[in-house]
Amino acid sequence: MIVSGGVLPVDKANVDTDQIIPAHYLTGIEKTGLGKHLFTGMTGGTDLLAAYPEAAIVVARENFGCGSSREHAAWSLLDRGIRAVVAPSFARIFFENAYNNGVAPVVVHESAIDELLLEPHLEIDLVREVLTTSGGKEFSFTLDSLRKQFLLSGGYMAFLAGKREAVRAWLAARPR
């Protein structure tokens, strides 16, 4: 699967999930329709999105998605058409949520970020694990080999559903 699209340059470190989507938008019971709230908690976030209406790939600095566990952060990115976030590091819970919702968390070295923030367009081959700039420069990255399947097929829950029998057998044999 290839994610190809415009870059949304978020030139900030520690973009927490309160900035991605503030808590007062967490009042629904569905995963859909949250794109309109994306980055409304971030200073300049709304203007940034308006300047890059076709963006499909966020490029940001370290520790993206820190803070609250709200999966609404991944859902709001997805609903806005963002299919990948490129950053030097991610917070754990957002990282897992991104994989589970088809938003690729792409880890590249910190030294590449300055350059990638200036790119108008990127192409990310999730199967080959290669990111290509508009000028043809390639950066390789590594995806978690199991979660990559969740990313490509959206199958986290289906994967666990398939494990239920094994879990029950394990539980029955559990000491104590």
Next chain:
Amino acid sequence: MPRSLFEKVWDAHVVEELPGGNALVFVDRVVAHEITTPQGAIEIEREYGDELFDPGRIVAINDHVSPAKDTETAIQAKVLRDWAKRHGIVLYDLGRNGICHVVAPERGYVEPGLTLACGDSHTCTLGAFGAFALGVGSTAQGGAMLAGCLVLGRPKVMRVTLNGRLGHGATAKDLALYVIATLGFKGGTGYVLEYAGEALASLSMDERMTLCNMAIEAGATTGMCPPDETTFSYLRGRENQPTGDAFEAKVDFWRTLVADPDAVYDAEVTVDVDALRPMVSWGTNPGESVPIDGVVPADASAASLQYMGLAPGDVLRSLPIDQAFVGSCTNSRLSDLRAAADVLRGRQVSVPTIVTPGSQAVKRAAEREGLHDVFQDAGALWTHSSCGPCLGMSMGVLAPGARCVSSTNRNFPGRMGAGGRVHLASPAVVAASAVLGRIASPDELAPVGIAVAVNG
């Protein structure tokens, strides 16, 4: 092979090793609240015949916006309520609820050696009991409700040894802020923080919960404290725990849940707490904290300074505040309320001040001691229990530019309201600041009952 506390709990819950260094980890307990549970519950209802792995392992709590503030939050609470009823899940609802991380332990649902997941990042609070308790997304929580398991990469383990003893007005909150400032805001990412040392042994369960609550603020997967007599006494006689020999048999097992003497850690940090003073945050993440008598650092990030309206060298004690808040899963248990009340007794607040107990049970216990009178005599608002102003979701939202000293856990931009500025501190510092109308520590207050002449 000697093992850490974390490794003992982890090893006992791995159902299966998975590719990519992941494991299928059994989850003993799921705590479910109204903001992040409905999405997973609805998916299970639609796609998997509404079949849960074991409803008896789930505890549901309406906590974030309770009572509901509008139609949408009323629907969230109703979805949780209906779902719990349909599956026979224990529900703590309006009137007997509170913040899930306060209610779950006070009702005896958390004990050493358990694994516990909740769609809330501050689930790490419960590691105070020697459980492996972590925050996850709604889908992962849904997976745990559907199949009893999480898919997790095995975290590394960092031993954080706390030497010495708390004094000089320093509290567990100050210790938590100091640890985060030491490790850095993302310094714990990929790790479980396993606390150790003599300072830890002297902490109460309330204090250990405060310490572990903020492990996520260093990016850590969770925090864990080895169980000891303090843990066992907290649990002995508590509801949802057995009594007599059955309880003591559990204690015998829990005693094994400490790190082996030669356990090897992926990282080691030592913190000397003897000289620790009250801490306060100046910036926009909890790692941006300094001792209360300090100044904004010279190397402060420009973005943080701009958001907080500060400059390097600004004296924190000189900053006027617009609001004060005591509450949240970090600092809303009875001992926290007592600490705030000890400062406010016989004094008056000079800025709007909100005190929100962590659970209705805490509220009743506080009122039996007369703490509600202390707060209200001082001019503070004493509320029902909920997550309250901490995340700007229901009540007590800050105006843009307003500065609040808060006993909470996050000072992120917009956390307590768009443009609002949050300074994290202990309940005692919040209370002293509320009295003086600026960031202040309790030792700055004149003794109660003695008139002080100002400017002669």
